[in-house]
Amino acid sequence: MSIMEDLRREEEKLLRTERLPHVWCPGCGIGIVLNAFLRSVLRRNMDPNKLVVVSGIGCTGRAAGYVNVDSFHTTHGRAIPFAVGIKFARPDLNVVVFSGDGDLFAIGGNHFINAARRNHDLLIIAVNNFTYGMTGGQHGPTTPTGAYTTTTPYGNPDRPFNIPHLAISLGAPYVARWTTYHVNQLQNSIHKALGMKGFRVIEIISQCPTVYGRRNYMRSPLSMMEYFQKNSIVKNDATFEEMELTYNGKIVVGEFRSVEDIPTYEERYEDIIRRAQNEGGD
Amino acid sequence: MTENKKFKRRATVRVLEERCKGCWYCVNYCPTKVLVVSEKLNSKGYHPPEFAENIEENKVCIACHLCELYCPDFAIVVEELK
């Protein structure tokens, strides 16, 4: 049996197959990201019993419900602090936050910022579909300026987050961005990040044909994929301006930061425990 | 894909039809075009893809596994020939 066949067979065991088909719409990119994630886990030979997946609320928030590992579908925006609690209490576990752009950067933005600053040992898989899909396609913190959504009927006046730049500014040791078109690069990126430590952020630009694409000149799943295909540029040393996303404009992807050996919060706290127990009398 | 290059048959594609939602990424991204939209409907009302190998037309599965990687619904299994 070839490696790829083996991966596919093992992947079924990491899925709660009795719950398939999943809730995501035809052509939704979240399934592609989940597929890449599970393959990366298998390629790393990680013990599934030591892997924890935490999601927030929204379309991507449902990902936790399909992975056959310890998995938690928490409250809106709180996947990161929930994961912090697990990781800090049990540093031997591999904890992955798998959630969407609205969940992680709007309602959960403060947690993202502070968890990155403290450098918790978490992998953040941030699926960015430019919109609040579950609630019907309202604009969110990543909706490009000018885009049409149900709450921006005249075009979006907001400016979107520059997520990789935000993560880099907070000192995150691994920061990358791909689209769902880049299935191999994405899988390799997750695979690499799983082998690193600290607050690792991978943003995946994903398609929401149902509520975003159809209001923004991309009516079918394939037309959204085509947009990613034609407009993506790989540039690992991209500048702030290049990382910014514009309405139906270029998407700069790549591995923007990859740094080893920054101590994690969990590691620094081991030192705190040592000092508390060694210092002074009793 | 050059006109005259003959591809070697390396695999078949099995479709888990009930998981399919008909996005056609697999049909679109298959480099040798061995998948087609079928006439069948699954219980959710989608037309799953069908493995339609045609050796004469040089449509054979080369086991690139791209359909598997692009399928958002875990509905495709590429089975390599022994």
Added chain:
Amino acid sequence: MTEKHLKEGYYFWSGDVAAAEGAIAAGCRFYAGYPITPSSEIAEQMALRLPQVGGRFIEMEDEIGSIAAIIGASWTGERAMTATAGPGISLMNENIGLAVMTEVPIVVVNAMRGAPSTGLPTLIGQGDLMQARYGSHGSYEIISLYPNSIQETFDLMFDAFNLAEKYRVPVIYLLDGLLAHMYERVYVPPREEWEKRIVRRKRARKGQLPYEPDEDLVPPMPLIGEGFRIHATGLTHDERGYPNLTPQAQEKLIRRLNEKILRHEREIWKVEEFMTEDADVIVVSFGGESRAVKAAVKKARKEGIKAGMLRLITIWPFPWEYIRKYSADFIVAELNYGQIYHKVREYAETKVHKLNKMGGEIHTPDEVLKRIREVSGK
């Protein structure tokens, strides 16, 4: 490295310090919190003491992050706690609902201050009693305890953790601005003795579904990292933990979440009955306020008025049988516009009177005495 545990002896502690030490003695090894008056000293004590016993303390970015972190930590098997006050508990309420729905044992200390809003940060209030019970959305039961001395603040922490673990439910541990900052002497027994008070949570058996309840309606809790492949969701779920968005699943789950507490309410209830046996007037009271009430009851007795005090230590589930059993008139003394008053009225077959102050200070014994005289007609 050696763990540093409390030694037997007498300590002079504030309520906040006693709450922290009580929690650590009761096995708490994980604390996530955000500073807020008058609970901040709990966080300070935890930051100092938890690493000394191999535990972990983290100061989060806000109260929402704090409670999310302790829910996550509790799934690893740790006894986890946070502490806050009014504005913080308001922020935590959504995740208290998550802990109720996913049945995660946690202890949340709320040192009540004058409220609403920022109110009186440093002064006592008792306005969060209904919020403790009804703060999150939906129909659910929760456990809430409320001590009235620094010794009891230490001791009652064992009950708080034990009940949370036994019933897989959040316990709201009420303190108030008076208790939090008041100092008293506390006796700490030897470690062997206090460790006997700890009741550990039921462990899940292999093959048992994660939300398959035992006879007592409580499902044993599987832990992360032990191969159970848990799935927990705040959505309505079935016994596998999988979302099941049907009226039937909702009916079954929500009934059980309520009944697992109500069926055991008599085991949970704790009250102090002081001179109530022959009383004509019973003052219902709790927390810091009850200290003045007790003094007033003693004074009334000296005047020949048959007064008594019923102090609720368990606030929720409401110990209604202790109201029902007396034929005396009731005065409900509380530092709010009338909250527990309504619960007492619900169960009393006699007259129920109010005695309210809006917070900032407790009633003086003479104020309580005056009301006892009015009600008793003497």
